[in-house]
Amino acid sequence: xxxxEQNPLFLSMQEGKNYTIxxxxxxxxxxxxxxxxxxxxxxxxLFVLLSNGAVKQEGRLMASLDxxxxxxxxxxxxxxxxxxxxxxxxxxSGGATNKLIFGTGTLLAVQP
Amino acid sequence: xxxxxQTPKFxxxxxxxxxxxxxxxxxxxxxxxxxxxxxxxxxxxIYYSVxxxxxxxxxxxxxxxxxxxxxxxxxxxxxxxxxxxxxxxxCASSYSPGRQGYNSPLHFGNGTRLTVT
Numbered sequence: 001x002x003x004x005e006q007n008p009l010f011l012s013m014q015e016g017k018n019y020t021i022x023x024x025x026x027x028x029x030x031x032x033x034x035x036x037x038x039x040x041x042x043x044x045x046l047f048v049l050l051s052n053g054a055v056k057q058e059g060r061l062m063a064s065l066d067x068x069x070x071x072x073x074x075x076x077x078x079x080x081x082x083x084x085x086x087x088x089x090x091x092x093s094g095g096a097t098n099k100l101i102f103g104t105g106t107l108l109a110v111q112p
Numbered sequence: 113x114x115x116x117x118q119t120p121k122f123x124x125x126x127x128x129x130x131x132x133x134x135x136x137x138x139x140x141x142x143x144x145x146x147x148x149x150x151x152x153x154x155x156x157x158i159y160y161s162v163x164x165x166x167x168x169x170x171x172x173x174x175x176x177x178x179x180x181x182x183x184x185x186x187x188x189x190x191x192x193x194x195x196x197x198x199x200x201x202x203c204a205s206s207y208s209p210g211r212q213g214y215n216s217p218l219h220f221g222n223g224t225r226l227t228v229t
């Protein structure tokens with residue numbers, strides 16, 4: 001059974017600082033997604049990572065995937081308040097069905 | 113395009129009542145999903161469908177039923193509501209991985225916030 005763990009669960013950062021969110025998963029998968037959720041809102045897709053060594057970047061966020069270690073990271077560079085949200089990783093389970101198993105999320109609070 | 117539309121946005125049920133959460137998408141996605149999100153938690157998959165007439169159970173299917181008579185619609189039925197079903201319910205859709213390669217993220221609706229008292 002696929003299990004997905006994120007850490008930390010809560011992250012309070014100062015603006016301008018760098019930090020990394022980690023996502024570990026328990027069994028082999030062929031894809032991993034990162035989503036953002038603002039309070040009371042829906043989920044927005046940020047990145048899709050499909051192969052070992054894949055790296056995607058958008059603005060101050062960079063995601064990477066190590067399939068051998070079953071680990072993905074979401075790196076935040078020079079955080080700004082607008083990045084405050086909950087970030088979820090989700091791992092593909094079940095091949096062609098595109099089912100996703102979600103981590104518990106990381107609540108990111110960027111303080112001025 | 114409206115994307116994934118869920119109705120209602122909010123609902124309060126009494127224990128033992130039943131209701132249907134509606135979900136429709138206009139992106140011609142053949143895959144659709146229902147997730148629930150409990151406070152401070154990630155999303156758990158309830159049911160999913162890979163096409164009209166085809167549905168299957170996810171991680172937490174007990175107490176729910178689904179049907180998929182058209183590509184666009186994927187309603188979720190709660191029978192005999194219980195307090196444990198208090199949650200936010202998200203419907204999502206996607207292309208099949210084969211259609212756009214595996215680069216096929218799920219597109220989510222805005223959710224239905226359900227309280228069972």
